[in-house]
Amino acid sequence: MVNGQQHQPSAGSNVQHCSEHAQQALKLYCEKCEDLICSECTIKGSEHHGHDYVLLDEALKKHKKDIESLLLKVEGRLTATNKTLVELDDTKGKCQSQYPQYNGKTS
Numbered sequence: 001m002v003n004g005q006q007h008q009p010s011a012g013s014n015v016q017h018c019s020e021h022a023q024q025a026l027k028l029y030c031e032k033c034e035d036l037i038c039s040e041c042t043i044k045g046s047e048h049h050g051h052d053y054v055l056l057d058e059a060l061k062k063h064k065k066d067i068e069s070l071l072l073k074v075e076g077r078l079t080a081t082n083k084t085l086v087e088l089d090d091t092k093g094k095c096q097s098q099y100p101q102y103n104g105k106t107s
């Protein structure tokens with residue numbers, strides 16, 4: 001177990017930063033604008049001042065249904081892709097039985 005002494009953010013984190021406030025992570029969700037915002041976007045004089053916003057985690061919970069339906073769509077597409085792959089595999093198998101010398105054996 002590595003004892004993390006590094007102060008650099010991990011390269012793998014996919015935190016997005018505010019286009020208005022480059023130093024701020026987008027960790028809030030403006031319900032009025034349906035957009036991701038940072039904490040500085042909510043202060044007086046900023047674009048989203050006075051808007052209703054929630055933490056990103058809360059937004060994910062609230063909008064889970066939307067996300068789930070999106071996932072279902074993606075899954076549907078994946079199933080169709082798999083079917084095509086099976087059909088392709090079937091064609092490949094037919095070719096191989098027709099031409100057994102192309103089976104990859106080099107002995």
Ligand SMILES: [Zn+2]
Nearest residue numbers: 018021038041
């Ligand atoms: Zn901002």
Ligand SMILES: [Zn+2]
Nearest residue numbers: 030033048051
């Ligand atoms: Zn807003």
